[in-house]
Amino acid sequence: MRTPRNVDVEITARCNLRCRYCYFFDNPAVDYRDLPTDEWLEFFDELGALGVMNITLAGGEPFIREDLPTLIQGIVRNRMRFSILSNGALINDEIAMFIAATHRCDYVQVSVDGSRPEIHDSCRGKGSFDRAIRGIRTLQRNKVKVVVRVTIHHHNVHDLENIAQLLLENLGLEGFGTNSAGYLGTCRLNSDDVMLTIQDRQAAMEMLLQLTKKYGDRISAAAGPLADARIWHRMEQARAEGALPFPNGGRLTACGCANNKLAVRADGEMVPCSLLPHLEMGQINRNSLVEAWQNSPILRELRRRQSISLKGSKCCIGCAYIPYCTGNCPGSAYSQDGEVNHPSRDGCLRRFLQDGGTIL
Amino acid sequence: MACSKKPVANPAIVLREEFDDWGILFNPDTAAVVAINPVCVAIWKLINGQNCVNEIVDEIQDCYSNVPLAAHDEILEFIDQLAKDSYVGYEL
Numbered sequence: 495m496r497t498p499r500n501v502d503v504e505i506t507a508r509c510n511l512r513c514r515y516c517y518f519f520d521n522p523a524v525d526y527r528d529l530p531t532d533e534w535l536e537f538f539d540e541l542g543a544l545g546v547m548n549i550t551l552a553g554g555e556p557f558i559r560e561d562l563p564t565l566i567q568g569i570v571r572n573r574m575r576f577s578i579l580s581n582g583a584l585i586n587d588e589i590a591m592f593i594a595a596t597h598r599c600d601y602v603q604v605s606v607d608g609s610r611p612e613i614h615d616s617c618r619g620k621g622s623f624d625r626a627i628r629g630i631r632t633l634q635r636n637k638v639k640v641v642v643r644v645t646i647h648h649h650n651v652h653d654l655e656n657i658a659q660l661l662l663e664n665l666g667l668e669g670f671g672t673n674s675a676g677y678l679g680t681c682r683l684n685s686d687d688v689m690l691t692i693q694d695r696q697a698a699m700e701m702l703l704q705l706t707k708k709y710g711d712r713i714s715a716a717a718g719p720l721a722d723a724r725i726w727h728r729m730e731q732a733r734a735e736g737a738l739p740f741p742n743g744g745r746l747t748a749c750g751c752a753n754n755k756l757a758v759r760a761d762g763e764m765v766p767c768s769l770l771p772h773l774e775m776g777q778i779n780r781n782s783l784v785e786a787w788q789n790s791p792i793l794r795e796l797r798r799r800q801s802i803s804l805k806g807s808k809c810c811i812g813c814a815y816i817p818y819c820t821g822n823c824p825g826s827a828y829s830q831d832g833e834v835n836h837p838s839r840d841g842c843l844r845r846f847l848q849d850g851g852t853i854l
Numbered sequence: 855m856a857c858s859k860k861p862v863a864n865p866a867i868v869l870r871e872e873f874d875d876w877g878i879l880f881n882p883d884t885a886a887v888v889a890i891n892p893v894c895v896a897i898w899k900l901i902n903g904q905n906c907v908n909e910i911v912d913e914i915q916d917c918y919s920n921v922p923l924a925a926h927d928e929i930l931e932f933i934d935q936l937a938k939d940s941y942v943g944y945e946l
Contacts, residue, residue: 547870
């Protein structure tokens with residue numbers, strides 16, 4: 495497409511929390527500083543002129559910015575919609591009311607990692623659970639659509655049933671998304687304590703599949719144990735039946751982000767994705783976004799990733815799942831092995847089985 | 855709709871043009887998205903409050919070859935539909 499439809503904007507490098515598995519912080523490639531209001535407004539004008547449709551505001555913690563209403567007005571003035579990713583702790587009635595009044599907010603996503611404070615706070619800090627729930631209720635009270643992301647880690651993996659009950663029954667949310675703590679950012683420093691072991695992963699997969707029988711599509715996953723359980727089941731079934739390769743199988747096709755969106759770091763550097771912050775494509779307002787989108791060698795290379803065969807990777811030699819595998823997230827691959835054009839170890843079914851996991 | 859009236863595009867609607875000359879009409883207030891073919895993109899760009907439907911039809915016939923006879927009615931129908939969906943309005 496001529497220009498991206500969506501842009502992920504890390505609107506701030508500041509956060510009121512320091513979560514132990516955060517992908518954002520502790521990345522040596524990133525310059526953690528904020529841009530002034532005018533820089534973002536000028537950028538939003540450019541996005542509006544290019545017909546960008548949606549902006550996702552992330553960070554850091556977007557609600558920490560005192561000028562958030564001004565920035566949102568800039569988005570609205572430029573005929574775009576927005577969503578916000580948040581820890582929920584700084585949301586009050588005033589800002590929630592403001593957001594609702596724009597009629598342009600698709601959702602505010604709040605992170606909840608436990609059914610009670612001890613579990614959620616274990617990775618997010620004391621008091622963060624109560625503030626997240628308060629934030630959710632504030633958004634609901636002001637009729638702002640709330641979605642929740644549950645990041646599954648070693649300390650909450652056995653709390654999933656209670657989390658589902660809290661979110662879907664007690665809070666009455668339409669649904670929630672799941673993911674797991676990945677080897678990125680701050681998590682790299684705490685991985686032994688925070689990341690899922692093979693047993694944890696197995697337990698999470700089993701529990702989430704069970705919960706989806708009860709709650710249906712109210713529990714979703716683009717990545718993490720539930721997504722793995724589903725795709726790995728399909729892959730194993732295909733392998734056992736000797737099925738034809740999947741249409742997108744056998745190549746690094748998992749990530750399509752480079753084809754419809756890009757991201758901007760808090761310091762204004764354009765990058766393909768927040769999980770590939772080292773791939774710098776130019777500074778907003780100094781370099782043309784259209785030029786970066788259409789001609790950046792970095793994006794061109796990422797788009798060519800879909801033609802790279804898994805057979806060329808040493809770690810895939812002899813793997814029976816190649817025809818059905820798509821290589822998983824390039825950001826995860828880079829963080830683990832220093833290579834973007836490489837399958838991700840986290841998403842490897844063969845490795846999971848070799849480590850003692852079983853397909854459900 | 856009288857063919858002498860001059861339709862005006864709703865200023866809130868965004869036209870996104872793509873490489874294949876197709877376009878998307880995006881309503882940011884409702885998140886509604888409509889894909890339109892290259893001819894409709896050309897028509898949309900003429901809906902500026904200065905051209906009546908007959909003039910828009912004439913302009914399209916000048917830009918394209920082999921324009922079918924039904925073009926007038928089809929363009930009228932397209933603009934009518936846009937008006938029903940509030941993508942287009944008319945000056946009072």
